[in-house]
Amino acid sequence: MTGNNIQLDEHGRLKHFLTIEGLDRSLLLNILDNAESFSGVGDRAIKKVPILRGKTVANLFFEPSTRTRTTFELAAKRLSADILNLNISSSATKKGESLLDTLRTLEAMHCDMFVVRHANSGAAHFIAKHVAPHISVINGGDGRHAHPTQAMLDMFTIRRHKQDFRELRVAIIGDILHSRVARSEIHALSTLGVSEIRVIGPRTLIPRHVETLGVHVYHNMSEGLKEVDVIMMLRLQQERMRSALLPSASEYFQLYGLTEEKLALAKTDAIVMHPGPINRGIEIDSKVADSSQSVILQQVSHGIAVRMAVMALTMGHSDARAGDGDAD
Numbered sequence: 001m002t003g004n005n006i007q008l009d010e011h012g013r014l015k016h017f018l019t020i021e022g023l024d025r026s027l028l029l030n031i032l033d034n035a036e037s038f039s040g041v042g043d044r045a046i047k048k049v050p051i052l053r054g055k056t057v058a059n060l061f062f063e064p065s066t067r068t069r070t071t072f073e074l075a076a077k078r079l080s081a082d083i084l085n086l087n088i089s090s091s092a093t094k095k096g097e098s099l100l101d102t103l104r105t106l107e108a109m110h111c112d113m114f115v116v117r118h119a120n121s122g123a124a125h126f127i128a129k130h131v132a133p134h135i136s137v138i139n140g141g142d143g144r145h146a147h148p149t150q151a152m153l154d155m156f157t158i159r160r161h162k163q164d165f166r167e168l169r170v171a172i173i174g175d176i177l178h179s180r181v182a183r184s185e186i187h188a189l190s191t192l193g194v195s196e197i198r199v200i201g202p203r204t205l206i207p208r209h210v211e212t213l214g215v216h217v218y219h220n221m222s223e224g225l226k227e228v229d230v231i232m233m234l235r236l237q238q239e240r241m242r243s244a245l246l247p248s249a250s251e252y253f254q255l256y257g258l259t260e261e262k263l264a265l266a267k268t269d270a271i272v273m274h275p276g277p278i279n280r281g282i283e284i285d286s287k288v289a290d291s292s293q294s295v296i297l298q299q300v301s302h303g304i305a306v307r308m309a310v311m312a313l314t315m316g317h318s319d320a321r322a323g324d325g326d327a328d
């Protein structure tokens with residue numbers, strides 16, 4: 001380990017991918033550069049490279065997911081790994097098996113990597129601390145804490161459209177309080193040197209002291225959207241709200257939903273992002289979600305290449321460019 005960063009090995013290379021916090025700019029750029037190389041694999045006749053041939057990846061999703069789980073599965077297959085999708089709802093977890101006993105069971109099957117989504121913040125760190133030394137752990141989203149591969153696929157999407165991060169003004173809008181995506185985005189944007197990060201939302205959905213992360217807080221869309229290059233909408237995380245934090249969905253949409261009128265306040269070439277799943281008519285109007293400025297489906301596609309890069313790098317391929325060789 002380097003310092004107290006459990007994610008890095010003794011040479012400073014990525015061993016686990018748990019959070020963006022504490023990783024440096026060159027490491028984030030290396031992930032993006034590797035992902036750029038892997039993005040071409042999906043266009044080949046045989047969509048595979050042999051980089052993780054013989055390795056076994058276990059997808060452990062203790063919370064629902066469409067995008068993250070399936071793109072990790074596709075990424076593993078495109079790297080020629082074998083993949084197990086543990087169906088938690090019909091697994092021995094439901095008979096009272098502890099998380100650690102589930103991990104030991106999968107270790108006994110000679111797994112090499114765990115991709116974990118869990119409702120508890122810190123679950124991926126806990127697992128990384130307890131697995132056998134040869135196993136890598138990738139966080140697919142833990143509670144309100146972090147969703148690092150989502151942040152990296154969003155950085156990849158931004159770079160495809162805007163090139164230089166240092167020139168950009170980015171607004172993150174909505175339920176910042178419950179959002180692991182927002183936290184990881186703020187760390188990634190800040191490490192990559194964007195000129196200004198804004199968070200916009202009602203007072204009840206903005207964490208206290210969020211300014212200490214280097215962001216500017218707005219409660220009014222008309223002010224916050226002015227002259228921004230990138231708009232990141234967030235889903236209202238009703239399942240994590242312990243009390244009524246909003247008057248009603250329609251009032252929320254009126255104040256913070258992204259409509260064509262509000263989008264017109266941003267730069268004319270601003271891009272609109274959303275990690276999904278989207279709630280049309282609550283945080284975003286359908287006309288905006290389906291507009292030419294929306295890159296929401298590109299984010300999904302980029303998730304495959306970025307997850308390939310992260311999986312390859314954590315498995316010790318420190319410069320894991322795709323190369324020309326197809327898997328046999």
Ligand code: CP
Pocket residue numbers: 064065066067068069141150275276277
């Ligand atoms: N963005 C995201 O994490 O989506 P899923 O919940 O579908 O994985």
